[in-house]
Amino acid sequence: MGNSNKKITTCFMFNGKAEEAMNFYTSVFDQSEINSVFHHEDGTVLHATFTLKGQTFMVMDNSNKQEHPFTPAISLFVTCDIEEEINRVFKQLSQDGKILMPLAAYPFSEKFGWVEDKYGVSWQLNLISPLMNLDTR
Template structure:
């Protein structure tokens, strides 16, 4: 299965634009693509979108390091995350602290960044959008 990638696709129930701005700040993410429902080359099926969703985000992608995270406002205003956690592998403790602290703004920390037997720093949290994150730091190489 060469050349296959699994990429997360997150749905924000009408808060996608806010989430993009948050992740750009918290993770130094770069916006790659943004398309609103009213920019679709084909009209949405009647009654598919909630009221006032025309200007919401149909599809966006951000680049975080070497990874792409795709996202949308979706069409379900009751969307809830569950059973998934995004994992970030940082290459310095400074980077791990910056990303963890950024994601924790307005969120809830389950495990503060702390040394573990598998990582010089590891922590977990749920951000203000309900997305679960694990942030770890790769051990420094002896090279």
């Protein structure tokens, strides 16, 4: 794992769907893998880590059985390198979820979309064009 000096890692707490969500996310994004999974005796996830596009995340299942929903007030902002990638990822994440902002051109982006996936996690997807990477200072 190349981020051994990293001090802050995003951690998601799911209500019994941590392993399913982790498998889904690693199937959606290129350069992704599951690093480790530890289970409770009942099969739910005690602690797991996975990597998406070089970024490490942690997941666990809620052991107190109370519902703690996600909110779009915190989202994952993903920079996509090519149009095919943003189209594919948007389609996969929005399936059985909901579209918060349709995939389109906006004044701040050539192509942008915001979705809440079927697990309630919010994703902002942005296509960076070569022209937008120019330093205009």
